[in-house]
Amino acid sequence: MPLELVTLRCLKDNYAYLLHGDEGTVLVDAPEAAPILRELAARDWSLSAILLTHHHADHVDGVAEIQRETGAMVIGAAADAHRLPPLDLRITPGEPLEALGEPVGIIDVPGHTVGHVAFHFPQSGYAFTADSLMALGCGRLFEGSAAMMWNSLSRLNALPAETLICSGHDYCAGNGAFALSVDPANQALRNRLEAVQSARKSCAPAPLSLERETNPFLRVAALREGLGMEDASDAEVFARLRAMKDTF
Incomplete structure (x- = not known):
C-alpha cells in the first residue's frame, strides 16, 4: 500500500x-x-x-x-x-536515502534556485517537486537559467506517468490562464480547468500523465509551430514560454 x-x-x-x-x-x-x-x-x-x-x-x-x-x-x-x-x-542528488521504509530518490532540479531538489517515492508513486515542475506550470527562474530548468523538467518528465506530482503552490488560476493563451485548442487542458472550477478545488497534486497533456512547459514540441519556432530546440522553446509567462 x-x-x-x-x-x-x-x-x-x-x-x-x-x-x-x-x-x-x-x-x-x-x-x-x-x-x-x-x-x-x-x-x-x-x-x-x-x-x-x-x-x-x-x-x-x-x-x-x-x-x-x-x-x-x-x-x-x-x-x-x-x-x-x-x-x-x-x-x-543521486545518493541513497530511505524514509518510512521506502527508498527515496533525490533529484537535482535547479532553475528556480540552484540548490533545489525534488523527492521521489517510487514505491508510493509520489514526487515532491515544489517550485520546479508545478501544476500547469513551473517555477520562476530566480537563480538558474532556462537551460537548467528545462533539464530539470526533463528529469522529472522521465518519471513514470502515474507519478503524483506534488508541487509547492496553488497557482491554478494564473497558470491555467497562461496555458490557455498558448494552447487554446487543447481540450484536455480545458477539461482540467473546468473540472477544477466546478469542484472549487486546486489543480494539485496531479498525475504526471495529466501534466504531460496540459502543462505548456512539458508540451514544447506541440507548441513549437504556434510560436513560430519550428527550427528551435526544445530548450529554446521552453525559454520563450518561460519569458512569456513572466510578463503574462
Missing part, C-alpha cells in the same frame, strides 16, 4: 505534505508551523523528519517551531546547507 498523503494549505497559496506509514510520519517543506502542528495533533501522528526542497522562506519558515515541538530531524541539500535551516542530514 502507498504511504498515506495529506496535502496541507499554508500561508496564502503554499502546500506542505505529510506522508504517513507504519514507520511514522514525514513532512515535505514547512511554510508555517501552525497548520502542520494542528494536523499532526488531530491525527495523533509523531513526526520523525522534515524534507526540504529549497531555501526560500515560504518553504522553510516553520522548520524551527516544528522541530522544537516534535524533535524531527531536518534533511536538505548539502549544497544549500549554508542557507537552509540547520540540517541534521545533508543529502546529495
Whole structure:
C-alpha cells in the first residue's frame, strides 16, 4: 500500500505534505508551523523528519517551531546547507536515502534556485517537486537559467506517468490562464480547468500523465509551430514560454 498523503494549505497559496506509514510520519517543506502542528495533533501522528526542497522562506519558515515541538530531524541539500535551516542530514542528488521504509530518490532540479531538489517515492508513486515542475506550470527562474530548468523538467518528465506530482503552490488560476493563451485548442487542458472550477478545488497534486497533456512547459514540441519556432530546440522553446509567462 502507498504511504498515506495529506496535502496541507499554508500561508496564502503554499502546500506542505505529510506522508504517513507504519514507520511514522514525514513532512515535505514547512511554510508555517501552525497548520502542520494542528494536523499532526488531530491525527495523533509523531513526526520523525522534515524534507526540504529549497531555501526560500515560504518553504522553510516553520522548520524551527516544528522541530522544537516534535524533535524531527531536518534533511536538505548539502549544497544549500549554508542557507537552509540547520540540517541534521545533508543529502546529495543521486545518493541513497530511505524514509518510512521506502527508498527515496533525490533529484537535482535547479532553475528556480540552484540548490533545489525534488523527492521521489517510487514505491508510493509520489514526487515532491515544489517550485520546479508545478501544476500547469513551473517555477520562476530566480537563480538558474532556462537551460537548467528545462533539464530539470526533463528529469522529472522521465518519471513514470502515474507519478503524483506534488508541487509547492496553488497557482491554478494564473497558470491555467497562461496555458490557455498558448494552447487554446487543447481540450484536455480545458477539461482540467473546468473540472477544477466546478469542484472549487486546486489543480494539485496531479498525475504526471495529466501534466504531460496540459502543462505548456512539458508540451514544447506541440507548441513549437504556434510560436513560430519550428527550427528551435526544445530548450529554446521552453525559454520563450518561460519569458512569456513572466510578463503574462
